[in-house]
């Protein structure tokens with residue numbers, strides 16, 4: 102169960118209702134595929150359209166990986182890894198990779214190809230050298246530089262360990278149905294491949310094989326995850342904003358943006374939700390940050406960041422709004438033990454648990470930031486389980502599509518990302534980029 106509490110958002114019910122017609126129009130653009138970027142809205146129905154057969158294949162491949170690997174390396178960047186990482190970290194043991202095999206029962210999960218650091222890859226190889234591992238290389242375009250470099254290197258390591266032919270049986274590729282270098286390579290080498298549907302963009306792909314395979318390998322029930330998404334699809338189908346919390350969230354952030362709140366900070370009080378913030382940043386940042394507009398999405402982990410960013414949020418430039426993920430039941434808790442000497446003066450907390458203290462930190466912060474003129478929207482999760490998390494992912498995807506349409510942009514493209522890539526290729530002397538390279542070198 103997900104609830105939206107906007108009592109501290111500084112937005113009134115009537116203001117949200119006044120968005121009724123805009124939201125209705127955005128709703129129809131999305132559902133009738135008549136809006137900007139309409140060839141990338143396949144994610145709306147994917148959870149009900151994905152075939153049983155495909156899900157079974159994902160599960161059986163994940164079982165094979167569990168049976169023959171101590172570790173899985175997920176190679177991908179942006180939308181090709183953040184959703185899986187967000188889900189795995191939210192729903193697994195906080196120290197998943199450090200658990201013993203008996204405790205974990207599923208492979209360790211490592212991420213590569215999400216940066217261009219030689220040190221990172223070098224260190225990862227140190228870890229993998231002693232382990233049996235498999236690779237899931239994920240790239241929608243199949244041409245992204247970062248994962249391609251990592252794949253080249255880690256494929257070599259696999260070949261060194263198992264020989265060329267056996268290495269191929271440990272490589273799983275998730276990519277476009279027909280084009281891109283990764284697709285060509287997979288066909289040539291005979292890797293088991295999974296398809297990212299043509300009408301689903303990277304940042305909306307967590308509930309497709311992109312996210313589902315690594316999530317399944319980590320032992321999370323992907324059927325339940327999809328059930329959560331299906332439940333969200335039904336619940337947030339209502340075109341009437343008064344009865345649809347997903348659309349209310351989309352409207353509130355646009356109302357606040359129009360009042361000058363140009364940065365939205367996603368807040369969590371559970372360290373395991375750190376990567377949910379990273380995934381959410383890409384989702385909203387790439388969807389809305391264009392045509393010289395859009396809310397800048399930021400994320401913080403509380404109470405950790407209250408000791409670093411808390412000052413700015415309380416007292417800095419007043420262009421901020423916060424969206425807080427509040428988990429009512431975290432499943433696990435710790436009591437605070439009594440100490441006879443009480444030298445730290447903490448005995449007053451002894452009747453409480455850590456979750457009680459965390460809750461008071463949330464309430465105290467909410468009131469303080471609200472008093473400091475930071476509107477707060479609270480997204481309340483009854484518990485942090487697989488079903489609810491699947492629902493939450495879909496909630497944000499849909500809110501993002503609707504919000505983008507309210508803002509008047511195409512929420513499904515990302516033309517701005519190409520600028521740095523072009524420059525980087527030119528500066529690296531990639532064939533075909535010579536002229537630009539010369540111009541850029543003069544500018545440096």
Ligand SMILES: O=P(O)(O)OC[C@H]1O[C@H](O)[C@H](O)[C@@H](O)[C@@H]1O
Pocket residue numbers: 178179180181239240241242243244245248303304387515518
């Ligand atoms: O999946 P890929 O094609 O490798 O893309 C990975 C990521 O990088 C790109 O530059 C895009 O901006 C992202 O939207 C995408 O998720």
